[in-house]
Amino acid sequence: MNETTPRAQVWNSLAALAFLLTAMIAGYVNIGWPPVIIVGGSGLVGFGFWQRTYLKRPIDPGVILPLFLLTVAALDVHMAEEYLTKFGPAMSRLFDISWTERSFLLIFAFVGPTLYALTALGLFYRVPFAGFLAWFIFIGPGVAEFTHFIFPRIRPAIGPTLAENISTHVSNGRFVADMPNYWLGLTGRYYFPGLYTAVLPMIPGIWAIYRLTRSRAAVPALLLLFSVLATASAGASSPRRAQPPAALPEYSLTFRVLPDDHRLQVTGTVRMASASAARREIVLALGERMDQLRVEVVEPSSSAGWPRLERVEGSGGNVKWVVRPLRPIPPGQSILLRFSYAGGGEVATMYYVGPEIAFASAWVTDWYPLVEGGSDKGTGVVTVLVPAGWTVATGGVRRSAPKEEAQGTFRSAILHPTYFTFAAGKYTVVRHDGAVPVSAYLLARPRAQPSVVSPRSRIANSTGAIHGGGAGGVRRLASGRNHRGSGSRQASAHDRL
Numbered sequence: 320m321n322e323t324t325p326r327a328q329v330w331n332s333l334a335a336l337a338f339l340l341t342a343m344i345a346g347y348v349n350i351g352w353p354p355v356i357i358v359g360g361s362g363l364v365g366f367g368f369w370q371r372t373y374l375k376r377p378i379d380p381g382v383i384l385p386l387f388l389l390t391v392a393a394l395d396v397h398m399a400e401e402y403l404t405k406f407g408p409a410m411s412r413l414f415d416i417s418w419t420e421r422s423f424l425l426i427f428a429f430v431g432p433t434l435y436a437l438t439a440l441g442l443f444y445r446v447p448f449a450g451f452l453a454w455f456i457f458i459g460p461g462v463a464e465f466t467h468f469i470f471p472r473i474r475p476a477i478g479p480t481l482a483e484n485i486s487t488h489v490s491n492g493r494f495v496a497d498m499p500n501y502w503l504g505l506t507g508r509y510y511f512p513g514l515y516t517a518v519l520p521m522i523p524g525i526w527a528i529y530r531l532t533r534s535r536a537a538v539p540a541l542l543l544l545f546s547v548l549a550t551a552s553a554g555a556s557s558p559r560r561a562q563p564p565a566a567l568p569e570y571s572l573t574f575r576v577l578p579d580d581h582r583l584q585v586t587g588t589v590r591m592a593s594a595s596a597a598r599r600e601i602v603l604a605l606g607e608r609m610d611q612l613r614v615e616v617v618e619p620s621s622s623a624g625w626p627r628l629e630r631v632e633g634s635g636g637n638v639k640w641v642v643r644p645l646r647p648i649p650p651g652q653s654i655l656l657r658f659s660y661a662g663g664g665e666v667a668t669m670y671y672v673g674p675e676i677a678f679a680s681a682w683v684t685d686w687y688p689l690v691e692g693g694s695d696k697g698t699g700v701v702t703v704l705v706p707a708g709w710t711v712a713t714g715g716v717r718r719s720a721p722k723e724e725a726q727g728t729f730r731s732a733i734l735h736p737t738y739f740t741f742a743a744g745k746y747t748v749v750r751h752d753g754a755v756p757v758s759a760y761l762l763a764r765p766r767a768q769p770s771v772v773s774p775r776s777r778i779a780n781s782t783g784a785i786h787g788g789g790a791g792g793v794r795r796l797a798s799g800r801n802h803r804g805s806g807s808r809q810a811s812a813h814d815r816l
Contacts, residue, residue, distance in 0.1 A: 321376070321377060321379065321445055322375060323374060323375055323376070323447050327447060328374055328447070330398050331374060331447040331448045331451070332370070332374070334448050335366055335369070335448060335451040336366070338451075338795050339359070339362040339363070339366065342358060342362065343355045343358060343359045343362070346358055349417065349422060350416050350417055350418050350422065351414060351415070351416030351417065351418075351489075351491060352414075353387055353410070353414040353416060354418070357463055357466065358459070360463075361455060361459040361462075361463050362455055362458075363459045364458050364461070365451065365454035365455040365457065365458040365517070366776065368450065368454050368455070368457075368458070368528070368531075368532065368587045369450050369451045371532075371754060372450075372454075372531050372532065373447065373450030373451075373453075373454065373531075374447050374450060374451075377378075377445035377446070377447060378445075378450070378452060378531065378802040380399070380442055380443050380445065382530070382531075382685050382734075383442055383450075383453060383527070384439060384442045384443060385641075386457075386523055386526065386527035386530065387438065387439060387442060387453045387456065387457075387527070388439060388532075389521075390456055390457060390460060390461060390520050390521035390523040390524045390527065391439075391456065393460075393516075393519035393520040393522070393523060394456070394460045394519075394520040396516055396519055397464070397513055397516040397517060397520050398427045398428075398461070398513075399516075399520050400512065400513050400515060400516045401423070401427075401512045401513035402423065402424070402427075403421075404499075404512035404513070405420065405497060405498075405499050405512060406512035406513050407419055407420050407422060407425060407756040408420060408472075408484075408495055408496070408497055408499060409498065409499050409500075409511065409512050411479070411489055411495045412475045412476070412477045412479075412485060412495075412498035412499065413470060413473055413475050413476065413501075414476055414499060415476035415477055415489050415490045416489060416490070416491070417489050417491055417493035417495055418495070419493075419495050419496070424739070426793060427738040428630065431597055431601075433614045434452060435456075437449075437452075438452040438453055438456075444459075445496070449530070454673045455731035456524070457524045457527045457528055457531075458524075458528075460520035460521070460524055461520060461521055461523070461524015461527060461528060461731075462521065462524060462525065462528070463630040464513075464517040464518075464520055464524075465521065466770065467511055467513050467517040468517070470501070470511040470512065470514075471501055471502065471503040471508075471509050471510060471511045471514070472503055472504075473502070474502055474504060475500055475502050477489070477498065477734060478500065478732060478734050479500070479502055479504075479505065479699070480505060480569050480590075480698075481500060481700060481732050481734075482500055482506065483500075483718055483732070484497045484498060484499050484500075485497075485498045485500075485716055485732060485734065486498065486717075487716050487734055488714060488755075492615070494755070494756065499512075507756075513716055527742035551651075567592070567694060567696060567697055567698060567736050568589050568590065568591055568689075568690045568696075568697035568698075568699075569589065569590045569697060569698055569699050570587060570588070570589050570687070570697050570698070570699030570700070570701070570733075570739070571587050571588045571589075571699055571700050571737070572585065572586075572587040572687055572699065572700070572701045572702065573586050573587060573702040574586070574587075574687075574701075574702075574703060574704070574705065575583070575704040575705075576672060576677045576703065576705045576706075576709075576743055577672070578673055578674040578675075578677060578705075578706065578709075579674050580664075580721075581663060581664030581672050581673050582661055582662065582663065582664060582672060583609075583661060583662035583664070583667070583672055583677075583679075583686070584661050585609075585658075585659065585660055585661070585662065586657075586658070587657075587658060587659075587661045587687070588617070588655060588656060588657050588658070589655075589656050589658070589688065589690065589697070589699075590618075590654065590655050590656075591653060591654040591655075591656075591690055592653055593650070593651045593652050593653045593654075594648070594650060594651075595650055595651070596650055597647040597648060597649060597650055597655075598647060598648040599643065599644075599647045599648075600641050600642060600643045600644075601641075601642040601648075601654065601656070601690070601691075602639055602640070602641055602642070602688060602690075602692065603639070603640045603642060603688040603689065603691065604637050604639055604685045604691055604712075605637065605638055605640060605642075605660070605685050605687070605688050605689075606636060606637050606638070606662070606667070606670070606684045606686050606687040607636050607637060607638050608636075608662050608663045608665060608667065608670070608684075609660050609661070609662045609663075609685075610636075610660065610661060610662070610663070610774045611659075611660050611661045611688065612628065612640060612658065612659075612660040612688075613656045613658060613659050613660065614626060614628060614640070614642055614657070615656065615658070616642075616644045616645070616654070616655075616656060616657045617656065617657050618652075618653065618654060618655035619648065619649060619651075619652040619653075619654070621646060622644040622645060622646045622647065622648050622649075622651060622652075622654075623644075623645075624644070624645045626642045626643050626644045626645060627642075627643045628640055628641070628642060628643075629643070631639040636667060636668075636684060637684070637685045639691065640688070642656070650747060652754070656688075658688055662686060664677070667684050668683045668684060669682060669683040669684055670683070670686060674763065675744070676707075676742070676743070676744035677741075677742070677743045677744065678723070678741065678742040678743065679740070679741060680738065680739075680740035680742075681738035681739055681740065682738045682740065686739075687739060689738075694736065695738075696736040696737050696738060697733070697736060697737075697739070698733050698734060698735065698736055698737075699732075699733055700718070700730065700731070700732055700733070701713055701715060701730070701731050701732075701733060701739060701741070702728065702729070702730045703728075703729045703730075703743060704727055704728055704729075704740060705729065705743050706727055706811070707725070707727045708727075708745055709727060709743050709744060709745055710724070710729075710743065710744065710745070710746040710748055710760065711724075711729035711741060711742070711743045711748075712741065712742050712743075712746070712758075712760050713729070713731045713733070713739070713740065713741045714731075714733075714735040714740055715731035715732050715733055715734070716729075716732045716733075716734060717731055718731055718732050718813065719731070720732045729743075742760070744762055745762070746760040746761060746762055747760075747761045747762075748760055748761075749761065
């Protein structure tokens with residue numbers, strides 16, 4: 320049996336550590352912390368086993384090479400399932416990282432097979448460094464694939480309560496398209512990309528670990544280790560979403576814009592987080608131009624029904640509504656309210672509905688029910704119904720198809736806690752798809768009528784919401800108001816996303 324010289328052991332060890340460090344840095348820079356934790360954990364554990372088994376005395380190729388090739392072949396089948404079910408984008412949504420389909424293919428369809436072929440050749444010639452790469456594969460796909468059975472139980476860092484795919488910028492500023500949500504708590508289905516075939520590379524990988532170490536305790540210990548690493552990866556996601564999304568109101572709004580009638584017709588739901596104590600009332604804030612408010616308690620079932628509504632004068636053109644359920648909301652129970660109302664279109668600060676244009680922003684005018692107490696910012700899904708030919712901008716992630724929009728249905732997902740805003744009109748939209756997608760909404764200037772003040776000018780003078788010139792664009796005001804004793808609402812760049 321050939322033995323590796325002490326000098327060669329040192330150089331091969333340094334090469335292995337350099338490879339591992341390079342992979343971890345590249346993973347962090349291009350993707351984020353979770354792959355660093357899992358890949359780094361696999362590499363360090365593999366490095367330890369390699370030091371004990373292969374480095375000093377390279378193993379007979381007839382023993383290790385078939386195990387390696389079987390693991391790699393099973394891994395290729397497994398990665399086909401991952402690619403077809405968007406493993407990279409799903410991981411991006413789970414941990415708020417930038418693992419795109421392009422980077423997935425680059426790693427596993429091009430770089431990976433190159434390393435596998437070179438490793439097989441090195442094992443055949445008993446190259447010590449090849450043993451490290453083999454152990455890296457045995458530990459990674461051989462054991463770390465077990466984490467696929469943990470991922471469905473982890474609440475996603477991005478849009479956990481939205482079932483549809485999301486395309487947005489993640490924590491490091493990179494754009495990731497079509498991120499699916501496989502969270503068990505939402506879908507009710509126990510699945511994550513690659514789960515069905517995860518066991519395939521685990522079988523030869525685990526057998527290789529046992530065959531090369533003759534230790535029955537090694538595999539259970541590794542399974543426990545990677546369970547801890549997968550859970551730790553969830554805690555390493557972006558700090559900007561450190562606050563659980565469930566702590567903020569989550570809305571589903573559908574509103575119809577009736578320009579000629581100067582009206583909004585709104586229906587929707589809002590889910591509120593549970594509290595440690597029983598709640599006898601819920602306070603909502605709604606603009607004074609909104610009338611015909613109806614509220615129903617849907618959940619919890621013990622308090623479900625039509626509550627008693629009491630109107631209380633508010634401030635800044637908004638009214639408070641005290642909602643008293645039939646029975647108090649028990650501690651530890653989240654609340655789901657269903658509501659409907661209509662809104663007039665009279666001009667107000669950052670609010671107007673008319674045949675020229677329609678816009679509203681809860682930074683000043685509460686055009687939808689805001690939940691009093693704590694933070695009243697929210698996330699959710701907004702569906703806007705407008706006349707055909709109109710275009711809608713909400714500042715959220717566009718989720719409606721072009722065919723729907725041509726018929727006047729615009730749907731978007733509001734992912735970051737904020738006060739909802741929309742603008743609708745006969746815009747011309749100019750889009751630029753690049754590293755940072757940009758859209759410009761341009762509103763043509765109407766022809767002035769003799770001796771008549773342009774309605775558009777009247778709105779501009781009242782709200783300052785529309786630019787002048789040959790072509791104008793809608794902008795949101797940065798002005799605020801006294802916000803329930805907590806200072807003014809300041810529209811930071813992040814909150815306006």
